[in-house]
Amino acid sequence: MTLLEARHVEKAFGRTHALRGVSLTIESGETVAITGPSGSGKSTLLHCLSGIMSPESGEVHYAGRRIDDLDETARTRLRREDFGIVFQLDRLVPELTAVENVALPLLFAGRGRAEATTVALGRLDEVGAADVAESRPAELSGGQLQRVAIARALVTTPKVIFADEPTGALDSVAGERVLSLLMGAARANKATVVIVTHDNQVAAHADREIVLRDGALVGGVMA
C-alpha cells in the first residue's frame, strides 16, 4: 500500500531550483534512503514529504490524503501524531534533561506528565540511553545525543520516521549502532522510514535507494 507520494514536486529558493518536478511513491513499512551529492535537494525533498515545507507546485499525499495544502496547524498536528523526525544536528532543548526532551512530543499531544515520563524512559532504555535520562544535552556525547534524538522521534510510535543524516558526525561503529537502533525500532513498530544520507553504508541499511541529482530523480525510482 502506498503511504507517501510526491507528485511533480517543485521547490525553489530564490533563483535556485532545489527540486525540479520530483514524483515518487513510498510503500507502507518500507525503508527508503534518499541519496545524492551535496546540494542535490535531498533535505528539501525530506522537508516537503514530512510537511515541514510546502512545495511551490506539485502535491504531497500521505495515507491517501493531500497534505501539502493543509494549514500550518493541521500539518503540525500530523507531524506530532504520525511522523517522527530525526535531524543531524538535533536540537534538543538545552534546559531540559534527556527524559524531559523525549517526553516533550507526548506532552504536546496532551498526555499527562507521569505517563509521558514513563513512556519516555522506556524509549530511552530501548536505545540504550537509560543511564543518561537525567543529564542535560550539554553533558552528552555525540552518540548519546543522537540516541536521545532517536528516542524522542520514536516516543509517539510514529507511522513514518524521517531522518536527515541520522548518523551525522559519529564514527562508523557508533553510527552503525545508532542506525541499527533506529531501524530495529522502526521494524518492530512496522514504521516506514525515509532517511536522507550522503553515506552509502547508511543507504545500505534501507530496502531501496532514491538517487537525486540537481533536484531531480536519477534514472527514475530504482528497486
Next chain:
Amino acid sequence: MSTGHILLGLLTERPKHGYELKREHDERLPGARPLAYGQVYATLQRLERDGRVAVAGTVQEAGPERTVYEITEEGTAEVRRWLAEVEPPAPYVSSPLFSRVVMALVAEGAADTYLLRQRAAHLERMRELTARKRAAGVSVGELLAADYALHHLDADLRWMETARQRIDDLIQEIRS
C-alpha cells in the same frame, strides 16, 4: 601472506590440532577460500621441519586420534616479524571496475546509465552484507569480513561519484 603465518597466528592462542586449525581459519577469515585439510597438514609438517611448531601430544575426541601442535619460540618470533611488516598498498587502479568506469565516461552518452546500474549492483551487495551483520549470532570474524567488503564497495561508489563530477566539470569548462 602465507597459510603458514595464519596457522602460526592461530597457534599463538593455545596448542591446536589440524582439524581445529582448519575450522578456525574458515570461521575467522570467512572471506577467504576455505583451507583444504591436506594443505593444513602439509603446512604443519613444513612448520615443524623449520622448528616453528612442535608436536604437543595427541587427543582423541569423537573421531580419530589427532596430533596437537604448539608454537615454538622461533614460531612466535616469526609471527612477530611477519606482523611488523606492512602489506604493500594494493594498486587498485588495475581493477576491472576502474577500466569499465573510465571507458563508460569516455564513450559519450554511456556513463549515466552504466554508473547508475553499477551503483545499484554495488548497493545490492552492500545490503546483503549489512543484513548479514544484523543476523543473530554473527561472529566477530564475519563482522570484520563484512566491514572490509562494505568499506571497499563504499570506496568504489564514492570514487565513481567523484569521477562523474570531474567529467561533468570538464564538460562545463569546455562549453563555457
